[in-house]
Amino acid sequence: MPDTAAIPVLTIDGPSGSGKGTISRAVAGRLGWHYLDSGALYRAIGVAAGWADLDLADPAALVRCAFDTEIGFREADGEPRVIVNGVDATDELRTETAGAAASAIAAIPEVRFALKERQRAFRRAPGLVADGRDMGTVIFPDAGRKVFLTASAEERAERRYKQLKDKGVSVTLDGLLREILARDARDASRAVAPLRPADDAVRIDTTGLGIETVVDRVLALMEP
Ligand SMILES: Nc1ncnc2c1ncn2[C@@H]1O[C@H](COP(=O)(O)OP(=O)(O)O)[C@@H](O)[C@H]1O
């Protein structure tokens, strides 16, 4: 295992729709750093488990699935794509069904353990921006900068509503708000690596803030 401790890491954690993916990608682009979308790993395991018809109540099968599933990230026409066992699963991964399955399997401690080293392997020079729920608390506790993004549940549901509508997915605002609240509750109440800010994280409430403002605030934290 190469010693990667000297490679800088910025962690960006927070609940669904707080803007982690958008802000992390933009900041990684501006810094020229690598990017880890840890949620995509949990979503990919959930989707692969569905393809294999695994029982979401069978932890042993899900852990095998977490170790065996091949997950690759690539860009096509400037858009990030996620390849699961050789199949481009990007669109399926972004559905709320995949998000709920990811949140359910993410509560299994052995599944989290199975993904630990895979996530740490993303720490490569010149640096890494890591987005998720436990990047600052569990996966990269030694990160030099940690951010915890929040926004009101209503605003997060509205952002998701717009995002899915733009993709032509039929959803209701009420339904999304319910799903977001249910996922927040499950992610924050699980016994292992619950959603919570690291003690040394800077919290940014993005309610009412535009994307560029949040990107600038995070970049300002990176100044020496
Ligand atoms: N500060 C912000 N203001 C308004 N919209 C935002 C903001 N941050 C993100 N968004 C939009 O909200 C949606 C969800 O953001 P996303 O990055 O997918 O959140 P997360 O990864 O936390 O679930 C996207 O369509 C994104 O463009």
Ligand SMILES: Nc1ccn([C@H]2C[C@H](O)[C@@H](COP(=O)(O)OP(=O)(O)O)O2)c(=O)n1
């Ligand atoms: N580091 C992580 C990332 C995601 N998860 C789980 C919990 C989340 O509800 C699901 C999906 O995460 P993802 O970040 O893709 O979801 P959102 O974009 O925030 O809606 O995976 C986790 O437990 N730990």
